[in-house]
Amino acid sequence: MPSTTTLDAPRIRRRDLQKDQTRLDLALAALELADAHGLTAVRVPQIAEAVGVSPRTFNNYFGSKEAAIVWPSSLRGARLVTNLTSRRQAEPLADALVAAVVGLYGEADMDGLPNGWLRRFRALVTREPALQGEYLKVAAAGEIALAGAIAARTGAPVGELESQVVAAMVAGAERAAVLYWARQKRPRVPLVDAVRQAVSMAVRVTVNNDSTD
Amino acid sequence: MPSTTTLDAPRIRRRDLQKDQTRLDLALAALELADAHGLTAVRVPQIAEAVGVSPRTFNNYFGSKEAAIVWPSSLRGARLVTNLTSRRQAEPLADALVAAVVGLYGEADMDGLPNGWLRRFRALVTREPALQGEYLKVAAAGEIALAGAIAARTGAPVGELESQVVAAMVAGAERAAVLYWARQKRPRVPLVDAVRQAVSMAVRVTVNNDSTD
DNA sequence: GCAGAACTTGCGTAGTACGCAATTTTCTGC
DNA sequence: GCAGAAAATTGCGTACTACGCAAGTTCTGC
Numbered sequence: 001m002p003s004t005t006t007l008d009a010p011r012i013r014r015r016d017l018q019k020d021q022t023r024l025d026l027a028l029a030a031l032e033l034a035d036a037h038g039l040t041a042v043r044v045p046q047i048a049e050a051v052g053v054s055p056r057t058f059n060n061y062f063g064s065k066e067a068a069i070v071w072p073s074s075l076r077g078a079r080l081v082t083n084l085t086s087r088r089q090a091e092p093l094a095d096a097l098v099a100a101v102v103g104l105y106g107e108a109d110m111d112g113l114p115n116g117w118l119r120r121f122r123a124l125v126t127r128e129p130a131l132q133g134e135y136l137k138v139a140a141a142g143e144i145a146l147a148g149a150i151a152a153r154t155g156a157p158v159g160e161l162e163s164q165v166v167a168a169m170v171a172g173a174e175r176a177a178v179l180y181w182a183r184q185k186r187p188r189v190p191l192v193d194a195v196r197q198a199v200s201m202a203v204r205v206t207v208n209n210d211s212t213d
Numbered sequence: 214m215p216s217t218t219t220l221d222a223p224r225i226r227r228r229d230l231q232k233d234q235t236r237l238d239l240a241l242a243a244l245e246l247a248d249a250h251g252l253t254a255v256r257v258p259q260i261a262e263a264v265g266v267s268p269r270t271f272n273n274y275f276g277s278k279e280a281a282i283v284w285p286s287s288l289r290g291a292r293l294v295t296n297l298t299s300r301r302q303a304e305p306l307a308d309a310l311v312a313a314v315v316g317l318y319g320e321a322d323m324d325g326l327p328n329g330w331l332r333r334f335r336a337l338v339t340r341e342p343a344l345q346g347e348y349l350k351v352a353a354a355g356e357i358a359l360a361g362a363i364a365a366r367t368g369a370p371v372g373e374l375e376s377q378v379v380a381a382m383v384a385g386a387e388r389a390a391v392l393y394w395a396r397q398k399r400p401r402v403p404l405v406d407a408v409r410q411a412v413s414m415a416v417r418v419t420v421n422n423d424s425t426d
Numbered sequence: 427g428c429a430g431a432a433c434t435t436g437c438g439t440a441g442t443a444c445g446c447a448a449t450t451t452t453c454t455g456c
Numbered sequence: 457g458c459a460g461a462a463a464a465t466t467g468c469g470t471a472c473t474a475c476g477c478a479a480g481t482t483c484t485g486c
Contacts, residue, residue, distance in 0.1 A: 018452095019464080044442070054466050059443065136349035147389075159396065164389040165411045172381030176360075180374045198378045231483095232433080257473070267435050272474060 023061050023071070024112060025051045030068040035120055039065070039128040066134040073121065073135065075111045076104055077142025081149045093153060094203040097166075101174055101199045105192045126182045143171045166203075173202035236274050236284070237325060238264045243281040248333055252278070252341040279347040286334065286348065288324045289317055290355025294362045306366060307416040310379075314387055314412045318405045339395045356384045379416075386415035 029050040033042045044065055048058040062068040083100035091099075104110075110117075125131045147167035151158045177198035181191045242263040246255045257278055261271040275281040296313035304312075317323075323330075338344045360380035364371045390411035394404045 056444090056466055056468090057464085060465075063443070132353065133346050133350040136353055137346040140345065140349055159393070161390065161393045161407065161411060162414065164393055165386045165414050168385030168389040169382040169415055172356075172385035173378045176377040176381040177374065180372070180377055183372065194374065198374060201375065201378050202382055256471095268473095269435055269437090269475090270433085273434075276474070 022051065022053065022057075026053075026058060026061055027068045027071045028114070028117075030062075030065050031072075031117075031121060031124065034065070034069060034128070035124055039069075039124070039130060064134075066131055069121075069124070069131060070134045070138055072111075072113055072117065074138045074142065075113070077138065077145060079110060080104055080142065081145050084146070084149050084153070089153070093150070096153070097150075097170055097203050098196060098199050101170065102192060102196050105195055122178065122182050126179075139171060139175060143167050146171060169202040170199055173198040235264065235266065235270075239266075239271060239274055240281050240284045241327070241330075243275075243278050244285075244330075244334060244337065247278070247282055247341070248337050252282075252337070252343060277347075279344055282334075282337070282344060283347045283351055285324075285326055285330065287351045287355065288326065290351065290358060292323060293317055293355065294358050297359070297362050297366070302366070306363070309366070310363075310383055310416050311409060311412050314383065315405060315409050318408055335391065335395050339392075352384060352388060356380050359384060382415045383412055386411040 026047060030042070030047045033047060033050065042065060044058055045055040047065060047068065048055045051058075058068070062071065080100055083103045084096060087096040087099065105118075125135055144167075147163045148158055150156075150166055151160060151163040154163065156163050174195055177194040178191070180198075181187055181189070181194045239260060243255070243260045246260060246263065255278060257271055258268040260278060260281065261268045264271075271281070275284065293313055296316045297309060300309040300312065318331075338348055357380075360376045361371055363369075363379055364373060364376040367376065369376050387408055390407040391404070393411075394400055394402070394407045
């Protein structure tokens with residue numbers, strides 16, 4: 001007697017899947033077009049047409065083309081959180097943080113993002129300053145989630161200062177490393193290594209002692 | 214024979230002063246109006262009128278009302294840099310950084326900003342999410358400048374990774390502290406103290422040893 | 427003073443965000 | 457399966473905005 005009313009396992013509704021797919025399609029098309037023709041030359045209706053929806057629908061999903069392009073990186077933020085929470089509790093927080101971040105750069109593909117998405121996204125954001133503000137927004141949102149995950153791990157109350165600071169430092173270090181790396185021509189050091197180095201730097205010691213002020 | 218052509222001391226031109234004044238007026242009026250009526254209710258022409266310039270002129274100075282509201286905080290970023298560079302070279306970088314940041318919160322007024330500007334700005338940004346992205350943008354710009362100042366102090370080559378990371382950490386810690394503080398109702402701990410604690414946390418140890426990886 | 431630079435302004439245009447209501451698509455209980 | 461409910465898509469209309477351009481105005485250096 002398969003009663004579905006009492007069991008409230010979060011059924012994946014087909015609608016939701018399609019919605020996610022459309023959102024992702026729009027985001028990828030936006031990146032693609034902006035990459036090809038330049039950000040400012042791309043028009044919202046053009047993106048919509050590439051996916052086969054109406055312009056109005058595009059705006060149901062995203063408030064701007066910039067938001068669309070940047071949206072997939074919020075998936076990475078979510079992935080960072082799961083990376084962190086899935087590590088064994090015994091591992092020191094500093095190590096877990098480094099591993100969680102580095103893990104973001106080692107994996108082949110991510111949550112349905114096509115191969116090479118990260119590279120193209122990074123290149124575009126570096127080239128188009130108008131995207132940077134938008135990117136910072138989703139990064140900030142990710143930071144909050146990360147702070148929550150850190151607090152959960154250390155048992156600190158949510159919203160407590162230290163978790164926030166650590167999250168901000170880790171996120172900032174990651175961002176700095178990516179920018180550093182993107183600014184080099186013919187990169188001498190692989191991105192993963194730069195990220196690892198930066199995050200290690202941020203996390204070392206700071207994370208392991210309470211405020212001894 | 215007072216020749217002005219060879220001496221290129223940066224004369225302050227009256228026009229430039231007026232320009233700066235207009236820009237500041239616009240920024241303050243924008244904050245004022247957004248505070249009073251809500252950000253979305255404020256129209257660009259309204260801000261222009263409050264200052265006595267045409268709407269078109271507003272857009273010569275700022276690309277959006279959000280940018281206008283947020284602009285003064287870039288002055289604070291510049292002040293942070295001078296705070297840092299004006300400290301004696303012998304002082305350890307960590308201490309200098311903490312002092313430079315804390316100094317931003319102790320001073321009564323800043324670069325012509327009226328008293329209480331910081332409080333109102335902070336309140337508005339917390340209340341209006343649309344401003345946060347814009348704020349992050351200028352914060353990021355300040356971060357770059359800060360990284361430069363740090364590199365100058367340590368003698369590291371500009372653009373080197375460690376300076377960037379330290380700058381990102383300091384800026385991130387400050388931001389986290391401000392947000393933390395703003396989120397409390399009836400703040401138990403003064404803002405300056407939260408900032409000092411956060412930045413100290415970020416800067417401790419990390420700053421004083423090179424990568425010993 | 428005067429020539430030219432710099433700033434302001436009005437106008438025109440292209441583009442965007444979003445409310446609303448109609449329509450189509452998908453889901454749900456039976 | 458099917459009927460009704462729920463949700464998503466779409467078209468239309470509107471208000472606002474960003475910015476190029478050219479004309480007018482004010483300042484600056486000499």
